[in-house]
Amino acid sequence: MIEAYLERASTYAGDIDILFSGVFWIVAVWFVAAEGVLFYFCFRYRKQEGVAAKYVTGEEKSYKKFISVPHYLILVFDIFIIAGAILVWYNIKQRLPENPDLTVGIISQQWAWTFIHPGADGELHTADDIKTIDELHLMENTTYLYELESLDVLHSFSVPVFRLKQDAIPGRKIVGWFTPTKTGEWDIQCTEICGIGHGLMPARVHIRSAYDHEQWLEENTPAEAGQALAAASNP
Numbered sequence: 001m002i003e004a005y006l007e008r009a010s011t012y013a014g015d016i017d018i019l020f021s022g023v024f025w026i027v028a029v030w031f032v033a034a035e036g037v038l039f040y041f042c043f044r045y046r047k048q049e050g051v052a053a054k055y056v057t058g059e060e061k062s063y064k065k066f067i068s069v070p071h072y073l074i075l076v077f078d079i080f081i082i083a084g085a086i087l088v089w090y091n092i093k094q095r096l097p098e099n100p101d102l103t104v105g106i107i108s109q110q111w112a113w114t115f116i117h118p119g120a121d122g123e124l125h126t127a128d129d130i131k132t133i134d135e136l137h138l139m140e141n142t143t144y145l146y147e148l149e150s151l152d153v154l155h156s157f158s159v160p161v162f163r164l165k166q167d168a169i170p171g172r173k174i175v176g177w178f179t180p181t182k183t184g185e186w187d188i189q190c191t192e193i194c195g196i197g198h199g200l201m202p203a204r205v206h207i208r209s210a211y212d213h214e215q216w217l218e219e220n221t222p223a224e225a226g227q228a229l230a231a232a233s234n235p
């Protein structure tokens with residue numbers, strides 16, 4: 001349902017969609033059923049020629065089942081929803097992948113995103129890191145950890161095609177993960193009102209194949225770092 005409006009581009013996007021659709025359909029079916037019964041009763045027991053409209057207080061024992069049965073059904077469906085939500089939440093937020101391939105740094109501030117990508121050495125926080133503003137460059141089918149920080153106020157890192165949203169909190173480094181699965185260019189949004197320029201901090205994520213990402217790395221590695229690496233590998 002949701003993928004008709006918004007592509008899925010991470011390994012867990014499908015799980016979020018299943019959960020979302022599940023909640024949607026459970027609520028939709030019961031909403032339509034409850035409204036149907038309501039309108040049927042309004043019509044069935046309306047005032048007619050010589051018959052007064054029926055007034056039910058709901059206090060009689062025989063009517064109480066109309067309250068208690070739906071009540072128990074709601075509890076049963078709640079258990080399904082909560083169990084599904086815990087499973088998905090645990091996989092996405094409570095656990096980190098055991099063997100992530102790369103780590104990227106994400107720094108939010110009023111009102112821009114800074115992304116720090118590991119260079120050719122695959123390590124973050126080294127001389128060949130590539131820093132960009134408002135563009136995140138990722139490789140398809142690669143598991144990333146992200147280190148999310150904020151320099152000033154609360155922000156929220158949201159990549160709709162990943163079905164990922166994570167608040168950035170000043171003074172904390174929040175580590176999470178994603179595995180992009182679809183090449184292309186997609187939106188990144190800040191989803192926490194963070195001041196007057198909140199609407200001015202959209203960014204883009206570029207997901208490329210390994211070959212194309214390699215190309216991007218070569219073109220964007222800072223000149224000094226590139227020379228230093230070349231010197232180190234050809235003494």
Ligand SMILES: [Cu+2]
Binds near residue numbers: 156193
């Ligand atoms: Cu923001």
